[in-house]
Amino acid sequence: MAGFRTHIAVSSGLGVVYGAAAVQPLGFPSEAGLLAALLTAVGGMLPDIDSDTGVPMREMSHLTSVLVPLMLLPRLIPLDLTRETLLAVLLIAYVSVRFFMTYIFRRFTVHRGMFHSIPAMLIAGLAVYLAYGGPDRPLRWLLATGVMLGFLSHLLLDEIFAVDWRGLVPRLKPSAGSALKLYSRSYFATAFCYLLLGGLLYLTLLDHVHGAD
16 A cells, blocks of 8 residues: 555645645635645545554644644634633644544544545545535635545555556555445444434535525
8 A cells, every 4th residue: 555655745746736726727815725735635644544553643643633623713713702712622622633533543443444435535525614614615615625635545546556566467456445445344334434424414414504594
């Protein structure tokens, strides 16, 4: 499979292209293009959060625990919370992701399981869309799509590196097909993934319905 540095390099390059396209020709502000580029780069590292040990798990747990509170800010600021309450909510979000969510991933996921899948890619995108609140839906979809593009680049690279190109006839490695998948051998993991995806799709639909009112 592709190494962690390879995933970072590819998703970062893809982020630069995507962020530039967001500004021109799509017409988003430059700061929106920069944020989209960064989220695309992060999306390319997200699938490796299911690694039990090593650099991928450590780096992604740190990065995600910082990114999630920042993504929640657009939803929290309109609530007119006191400074102390806002800081408390952000700190709770950080601790929850940094420790609780990290424990959940280590305890209940396996590397190249359902977090390496197309449904997981959609979950990541919808989670970003819902977390980044506000009336500017084109911007929210821009960011969500960036995360999904980066996520997809990771899955594609894993499949490309699952082919042994040496020799006259390329051969598939045992890991072939384990990244770009719709289900896994675990019925529980597959069912949970689709239940989560369905819940996020429902919340996204509600968001659009309420926004149209």
